[in-house]
Amino acid sequence: MSLRATTSQTIGPYLRIGLEWMQIEDLAAPGVAGERVAIEGTIVDADGRPVNDAAVEIWQADSEGRYASPEDPRATSLDRAFRGYGRSLTNDAGAFRFRTIKPGPVPGPGGRKQAPHLVVTIFMRGLLKQLVTRLYFPDDPRNADDPVLGLVPAARRGTLVARKQGDARLEWNVVLQGKHETVFFDF
Amino acid sequence: MKDPAPYRRPYWNTQPEYLFPKYASTVKRAPAQPLVVLPHTLSEVTAPVFGHDDIKPTDGDLTKQHPGEPLGERIVVSGRVLDEDGRPVPNILIEIWQANAAGRYHHRVDQHDAPIDPNFSGAGRVLTDAQGHYRFLTIRPGEYPWRNHHNAWRPAHIHFSLFGRGLMQRLITQMYFPGDPLLDYDPMFTCVADEKARARLVSTFDWETTMPEYALGYRWDIVLRGREATPMENRR
Numbered sequence: 001m002s003l004r005a006t007t008s009q010t011i012g013p014y015l016r017i018g019l020e021w022m023q024i025e026d027l028a029a030p031g032v033a034g035e036r037v038a039i040e041g042t043i044v045d046a047d048g049r050p051v052n053d054a055a056v057e058i059w060q061a062d063s064e065g066r067y068a069s070p071e072d073p074r075a076t077s078l079d080r081a082f083r084g085y086g087r088s089l090t091n092d093a094g095a096f097r098f099r100t101i102k103p104g105p106v107p108g109p110g111g112r113k114q115a116p117h118l119v120v121t122i123f124m125r126g127l128l129k130q131l132v133t134r135l136y137f138p139d140d141p142r143n144a145d146d147p148v149l150g151l152v153p154a155a156r157r158g159t160l161v162a163r164k165q166g167d168a169r170l171e172w173n174v175v176l177q178g179k180h181e182t183v184f185f186d187f
Numbered sequence: 188m189k190d191p192a193p194y195r196r197p198y199w200n201t202q203p204e205y206l207f208p209k210y211a212s213t214v215k216r217a218p219a220q221p222l223v224v225l226p227h228t229l230s231e232v233t234a235p236v237f238g239h240d241d242i243k244p245t246d247g248d249l250t251k252q253h254p255g256e257p258l259g260e261r262i263v264v265s266g267r268v269l270d271e272d273g274r275p276v277p278n279i280l281i282e283i284w285q286a287n288a289a290g291r292y293h294h295r296v297d298q299h300d301a302p303i304d305p306n307f308s309g310a311g312r313v314l315t316d317a318q319g320h321y322r323f324l325t326i327r328p329g330e331y332p333w334r335n336h337h338n339a340w341r342p343a344h345i346h347f348s349l350f351g352r353g354l355m356q357r358l359i360t361q362m363y364f365p366g367d368p369l370l371d372y373d374p375m376f377t378c379v380a381d382e383k384a385r386a387r388l389v390s391t392f393d394w395e396t397t398m399p400e401y402a403l404g405y406r407w408d409i410v411l412r413g414r415e416a417t418p419m420e421n422r423r
Contacts, residue, residue, distance in 0.1 A: 002271060002272070002273075002413075003269060003270075003271045003272075003273055003410045003413075004198050004201050004271065004383075004384065004387070004410060005195075005197060005198070005201065005202070005271055005358075005410050005411060005412045005413075006358060006360055006387060006388070006409050006410045006411070007201055007202060007203065007360065007378075007379050007384045007385070007387065007388055008202055008203060008358060008359065008360055009203075009346075009359065009360040009361040009375055009378070009388070010210070010212075010359075010361075010375060011346070011348075011359050012346060012361075013294075013296050013297075014284060014292045014294045014296065014297065014346075015284070015346075016294060017284040017285075017292060017293060017294055017308070017309055017310050018282045018283060018284025018310050018346055018348060019282060019284075019348065021310070021312075022241070022282075045215040045216050046214075046215040046216070046219075047215060049215075051216070053296075057357075059230070059233075059234065059235065059354055061230070067229065067230070067233035068235070068236065069233035069234055069235070069236060069352075070236070070352070071191070071229075071232050071233045071234070071352055071353055072229060072233050073188065074188075083235050083236070084235065085235035106228070106229050106230055107188045107228070107229050108228050108229075109190055109226055109228060110190065111188070114228060114230065117230070119230050119231065119354060121354070121357060123359055124216065125212050125216075126210070126212030126213050126214075126215070126216035126217075127205065127213070127216060127217070128203035128204070128205065128207060128210065128213065128375070128378050129202060129203055129205070130357065130359065131205075131218070132225065147226070147228075148225065148226065148228070151223055151224070151225075151226075152223050156220070176215070176216050176217070176218060177215065177216065177217065177218060177219045178219070181218060181219060181220045182218075183220070183223055184218045184220075184222055184223075185222060185223050185224070185225035186222035186223065186224045186225060187225045187227075187231070187355060
């Protein structure tokens with residue numbers, strides 16, 4: 001039996017009505033193991049104008065590199081204290097923010113480890129389907145061997161690596177279109 | 188650890204491109220650089236799990252969120268969530284939002300000159316059951332104008348957001364109503380070339396779920412991406 005996946009449609013301008021109830025900008029409750037990190041950024045369009053109606057979702061492993069999902073064969077018990085999912089709706093300045101922990105390295109293709117990363121999904125008016133990208137952590141030597149980062153043209157890899165902004169604070173901006181366009185994936 | 192089986196790539200002409208100039212907002216927001224093909228690793232085939240702790244049992248009834256009855260025609264919207272192999276997708280979170288019966292959203296950005304209904308917020312959520320079934324009780328949303336082009340009107344629709352078992356199944360889409368004369372003029376509905384794919388965005392009227400003397404039933408099944416049978420090596 002073979003069905004075809006339902007066609008994606010834009011989230012439209014009124015996403016807050018449906019999605020604001022589950023805004024999760026603080027992912028790691030006190031007691032969750034791992035290195036705390038605050039991530040902030042803005043989304044801008046082709047003209048550099050802030051996008052004030054986007055939903056930014058992150059998905060990540062815990063500090064041991066395990067996903068709280070039954071699809072991770074190593075997840076023996078799902079730790080509800082750390083789900084690994086965040087959702088931030090951009091404000092009038094186009095800004096989103098998360099407070100979370102740095103994930104551990106997770107298994108990648110052919111048994112190679114992937115460097116710590118967040119998978120980032122972005123929805124907004126003007127996108128008929130989501131954008132999928134990744135955030136990597138600065139100054140992490142494992143980035144050099146990451147099998148997914150390695151698929152990205154070297155000159156553009158920097159768009160996927162957050163910038164250090166002081167103690168445990170990172171900045172990661174999303175440029176939708178133009179010279180400094182963020183790398184987006186065909187998923 | 189064995190590589191996980193990847194999700195199937197979209198079938199030709201059934202998923203939109205980012206740039207679709209008839210929908211004007213895509214022009215400044217669509218990526219212009221080439222996309223990088225993403226292998227489906229453990230990060231892509233896993234997804235967050237939601238449970239009954241996350242929602243209230245009443246969240247699926249949009250007609251009972253305020254002291255009074257909302258205006259408009261009550262409808263039941265139900266169906267199943269399946270994957271491309273026809274298997275039900277159980278226990279996933281569905282979120283919906285919509286305009287009221289007059290075609291007005293309860294949102295500061297919506298300045299359309301139609302009345303707000305104080306008894307209708309227009310948001311709901313449910314989990315699919317073990318067989319992938321979902322059900323909402325709501326109000327039939329109204330059509331409304333938008334400024335995409337001269338005399339542009341959106342057909343009546345309900346926004347749906349779905350999580351899957353894997354992040355690659357994450358889907359946000361819109362459900363439409365049968366026989367809506369605005370569909371063929373709508374740049375969102377017509378964003379894909381495949382007419383069968385468009386038709387699958389339209390619900391069907393359903394006697395079986397219609398509640399006598401209370402609410403008409405509309406049925407809409409949603410299909411999330413399926414997985415390749417076996418892991419493929421060096422997939423690019």
